[in-house]
Amino acid sequence: MIIPRVLVLYEYSAVGLPHGSAYIRLLQPLTHPSISGRFYVTPSPVYYGQAAEIVVVDRCWRPDCTAQMAAALVADLRRNAAKLVYQIDDDLLALPGDDPAAQAKREIVATFLREADGVIVSTPALRARYAAHTARVVVVANALDERLLVQAEIALPAVTQRVVLGYMGTHTHDADLLLLLSALTELAHTTDTELELQIVGGLAKPETLARISQLPFPVTHLTPPAIEYPQFLPWFTGNVRWDIALAPLADTPFNRAKSDIKFLDYAALGAPGVYSDLPVYAATVRHGQTGLLAANDTASWVKAIRSLIEQPDLRRELAANARRYLYSERILAVRATAWADALEAIWRG
Incomplete structure (x- = not known):
């Protein structure tokens, strides 16, 4: 039995700290004891070609990310034969504002949605919102780590x-x-x-x-x-x-x-x-x-x-x-398996 390696590229702040949503949506669920043994999980703020069968990209990933950087990451993952899973828990395509920062975020999100092998969202409303932008959207509801x-x-x-x-x-x-x-x-x-x-x-x-x-x-x-x-x-x-x-x-x-x-x-x-x-x-x-x-x-x-x-x-x-x-x-002791099941289904295609 192959245990896939999962690289988590979490979203982080300008000072290098993972955002709260990164912990809630990825870092806590994927390291929960109830799913230990299903994956080898490695969190990282950067991608430098780490070996992984699955790479999970969180929201807008880096604070300095651009659509061009997102596209470059996708190309690197394709060359390394990794499945790209995109995690997003907000409707960032509807992010208010016409300023360059808001527009840049919308372009990053659109790139990852278009290129991902699977997208994991937090609500049915997000699944409906993103269905036109990507072929496969899975809802995994939020849960707290007990x-x-x-x-x-x-x-x-x-x-x-x-x-x-x-x-x-x-x-x-x-x-x-x-x-x-x-x-x-x-x-x-x-x-x-x-x-x-x-x-x-x-x-x-x-x-x-x-x-x-x-x-x-x-x-x-x-x-x-x-x-x-x-x-x-x-x-x-x-x-x-x-x-x-x-x-x-x-x-x-x-x-x-x-x-x-x-x-x-x-x-x-x-x-x-x-x-x-x-x-x-x-x-x-x-x-x-x-x-x-x-x-x-x-x-x-x-x-x-x-x-x-x-x-x-x-x-x-x-x-x-x-x-x-x-x-x-709604605690991870009863919900973390939903994360494991979603990742495995996307990985197996």
Whole structure:
């Protein structure tokens, strides 16, 4: 039996660190113990002709990558008889902006989509989006690596005079967080409960920070001790304690192909969540059972958050159900085999 060698060309930052998505989508799943023995996996930021039957290219790969570099990599892989598998978890063809950087990313993605022997995506929406650009697209849903999770106790319900709201996101989600401004302001003026908003990441523009800081209750920014995903996730699940977690998402072409990863993160945290009622979350979150869905308008968000402020028993029930779903269906211990099966199917043709 041949055990294929898999070279993972992960996407990395200008300082050489793998992006969080590279860990979630490739580095953690392909090194999980449940699929050890199916592949010999070697992660690398560069390609210099390493021997491999399968080469997995992640998103836009290098921070200095161009369409010409992508094409050159493809040519090298063809000469070395390696199967090219392309992993992408965002609709980068719909990346907003006409600036050279956005255009360059679209050209890189188009090159890899066109040339890949198989493409692995995170959502059915991405499969539909990319079907016209490549012959073979496989969906492998996101899952969390249980080895990185700290299972803190879910807080006992209690009627308190203080409720901590929380939001976590990367520095590309200013517009999403701003969706909540009017709802949070209204809640502050119409509830007797003391509120606090804690934010992990999520703010890239000074004007966003200025607007959020004008909320009529404390806004706290939590800073993790490390930004790399294998250190961040244990810190997040082991130290952050929110009564209600918030996941607003603007309805844009780019966002419609996103995954439900934030639902998984909040489930791991043991926090009940309120999520934008878009297909991203509606396909997974069972409204009233594992979370609440809210339309992207002020009244809907006020109603959803208020219901959790006033019903601590419901908060605990939603958090417990969401965590139960996570550990039964969306951790790598039960999902890593989907990655192995997808790679093997593409390799065997």
